[in-house]
Amino acid sequence: MKHKIVVTGGLGFIGSHVVVELQNEGFEVVIIDDLSNSSEAVLKGITAITGIQPVFEKLDLRDKNLVIDFFKRHHDVMGVIHFAASKAVGESVNLPLLYYENNLNTLIYILQELHKKEAAHLIFSSSCTVYGQADVLPITESAPIKAAESPYGNTKQIGEEIISDTCKVSDNLKAIALRYFNPIGAHESAKIGELPIGTPQNLVPFITQTGKGLRAELSVFGNDYPTEDGTCVRDYIHVVDLAKAHVAALKRLIGGANADNYEVFNIGTGKGSSVLEVITAFEEVSNQKLNYKLVDRRAGDVVAAYADTTKANNVLGWKAKLNLKDALASAWKWEQSLK
Structure with a gap:
């Protein structure tokens, strides 16, 4: 019998790629998405890649009764x-209550339903933002959690x-x-790929849109950081x-290999790349010069963040x-495929 897995936000950038990998590994997938920051057209891409169309339910997880009803109907999850x-990040500063409602209430309602089951497994999409500007690089899972910037x-x-x-x-939740x-x-x-609605918040889609001519130029925020070339350093991991x-991680939980009911893993490459290094690498793979300018620093940006992936490599058995x-x-390639 196939294991049935729910992927919330499964039509988003990371979610859609996870759905593909789950289906390739033989899992039965049900996608929940409210389409507030995604498109139902992503389903076609997933189906084209895997040959399987996952079940999709348009659902606002902020509605507790809808969450209860969903888990009643899908009792074998x-x-x-x-x-x-x-x-x-920027929007969250301006709309804090929206973010707290959307990001916390939905998690609580899902946990309440999983808590009722005899055995349940949860993989949570967290972020290296919890470390803030770490005191030591690379960042291990034991690094202190700093006060959040947003x-x-x-x-x-x-x-x-x-x-x-x-x-x-x-005892039943891992x-x-x-x-x-x-x-x-x-x-x-x-x-399938990253499909930002409006102005991209992340570096790479802004680079590809600039490369395609959709944006006049790319702003590089700050060139006076204490890094090799003065620009911020990040650990860029391929979404696949x-x-x-x-x-x-899911197989670890289902197989009972977890050491504790709750575990944390850093997921990165273990290598930091500066903004200018990313631009240079893009110019090499695309065979064109990118129009960019150096501007003032942006509030809230940490200088450098890259992962120590030893735990994920050794314990999870995963490596980028x-x-x-x-x-x-x-x-x-994805940017060029978009009309």
Whole structure:
């Protein structure tokens, strides 16, 4: 019998790639998405890649009664991979209550339903933002959690605390929080990828849109940071590698290999790349010069963040296989496929 897994936010950037990897591994997938920051057209891409159309329910997880009803109808769900959340840092500063409602209430309602089951498994989409500007690089899972720079970052910290507290009193619930670094790229088929609505909040879609001529130029925020070339350093991980980490985490829980009811893993490449290094790599894979300008620093940006992936490599049995150029080439191929 196939294990039935719910992927909330499954039509989003990371969620859609995870659905593909789950279906490739033989899981039965049900997608929940409210389409507030995604498109139903992504279903076609998933189906084209895997040959399987997942079940899709348009659902607002902020409605507790709808969540209760969903789990009654899908009583055989084995686990949930939870992506559904608002994720723009700047917007969260301006709309804190929206972010707290959307990112925390939805998690609580899902946990309440999983808590009722004899056995349930949860993979939580967390973030390296919980570390803030770490004191030591690379960042290990034991690094201190710093005061959040934004309501968005705070929802990830509080979300982890809610799950941890629930797992302490729930023998039937097992959970893993994956703290991602910076996901980029697209599926090699160019049938799914990052599809920002409006102005991109992340570096790589802004680069590819500038490369395509949709944006006049790219702003590089700050060139006076204490890094090799003065620009911020991040750990950029290919979204397909990241998706495979979710499958590895889910199999760990279902197979009972977890050491505790609640575990945390960093998911990154272990290598930091500066903004200018990313631009140079893009120029190499796309064979064109990128129009960019150096501007003042942006509030809230940490200087450098990259992962120590030892725990994910050794305990989870997962390792990133694709590099920065692989990811940028796939992102460019995806951008070019968009009309």
